[in-house]
Amino acid sequence: MVEDEKKADENESEYVRTGELIAFDESNAGVKGLDSEVKREFHSRDLSKKVTYFSNFDLYQAPTANSRDTLLSVMEPDPSSQEELPDVCREILIEYSKQVKQLGVTIFELISEALGLQPSYFKEMEYAEQLLLVSNDSLTTSVSHGVLSKREGPRISVACFFRAQDRKGNASRSYGPIPELISEENLSVYRNIDLKDYMEYYYGKGLDGTAALTPFKI
Template sequence: MAEVMPNQSSFDDRAKEAIAFDQTKTGVKGLIDAGVDTIPALFVQPPEFLPDPSTDAAADLQIPVISLDGVLGGRRADVVEEIREAAGTWGFFQIVNHGVPLSVMKGVLESVKRFHEQPSEVKKEFYSRDGSQRVKYYSTGSLHSFQSAHWRDTLSVDFEDSVPDPQGLPEVCRDTFVEYVGYTVKVRNMLSELLSEALGLDSNFLAKLECMETQRLVSHYHPPCPQPDLTIGNTRHTDATFLTILLQDHIGGLQVLHKDKWVNVPPMEGAFVINLGDFMQLVTNEKYRSVEHRVLAKKVGPRISMACLLAPSKKNYNKIYGPIKELLSDSNPPLYRDITIPEFYEIYLNKRLYGNVALSNFKL
């Protein structure tokens, strides 16, 4: 998709509007609380970023749903095969019977709702765009670019090496976040084994790569939007990590691009949505896929989700990652060069909002 730069005057006007919005520290929720019935120009998306009825919601396609029931017994080989097919064809799948209590899943979503629906003065304490800050609340990650803003507020928390550390967490969600991290570690470990085996490797292979130790819990709050046909909850993108474990509520709106069609990912009680990130596509030499997805804005809401983004720890931040040598052969040569995470992020953060695939910059 071609990048279209605005003229300087419109860029300056947008920058001023973005700064004024950011300084309120009340986010999109603040607009709804103020009773707006027309979204600010800041949030109006260009037509090419909005849903197109000719390619939307392919009713004949559905992402795979995989039950982990029996994965420690006689069904393991079947589950591995289902994951191999889903990861290689879709890059997205839902898992059920994963061992996380429904009460824990509902509890963490409810705690996200409580955080975002606190009085503004309480939330403002956590408002920040400092990428090094472990706990931060902010509104629309694209705000200070010349791209249109997204209709969402976010609370992001980093757990280094997946240690469930309560330090600095907002009181209203502290206990539930810590408990949730403990459970997602177990899900991550199981998926790491199954994804390794689906590659024909030892079950501990991906764990030994040390590529999924750190969790970033990114909880999105999408208030009901008065003009959902003009904006988007999250524009099309891929995840710049290894793996994402997503918990979504009942509202819906998540879509995955498959065979040039946008496919709804329907909410399922008790299910996690699993999607492979860009680095997983790189290290598997495209045996697994990282695919574009987006979130629609809706008149109903709020829509609440919790994405657990899995990436290397700080100690491995400058580690070199490349196609797994055990997967390569004369008939399957490496498709990508070896890269570091900072090298990839420099490209990803500049390109992702335009629909470009950052990985293409590292192809051999």
């Protein structure tokens, strides 16, 4: 199973989500229920906040407008308090995050084993966002994600990101290829980088179709 997991990571160039392990129709309903007053209350371009609402996070960086109404909520490891979450989707966001965390732990354990590491390796790292960086390109490439959407009506998706948070002193934390994966035959592809430097570059370039890790290659 572990070997199959690694092959799937290496060979799949495109991933289209045809179904979820757990269906959360209520989460979509909650997002639909955000009226104008609620959107106004949470609207902000300050991505250091735990709960924000915005339409273009890269409005001043992207070559073209990339509008998508988005509610962003930080749920781990220092989660938003219940009072900080919009009332209309509060309960389902909390439950959804619990279920997704369990799924994420399982996936990261499988990836760790596929790389020949202890199952808890990535969990202890607080889920480094860029697996390509820490795996030294052992996972080959990120996949192109897609979402099945209706032809009519609002198009809504609920996405989750497992990454280190730029909080509680993490900004100066350095990430690089895992030492156990480096050898004379498998040299480092990336240099060590601080989380702050990576996040500044990621948000600064916007969604321009280029990989955020390219400037950090050796």
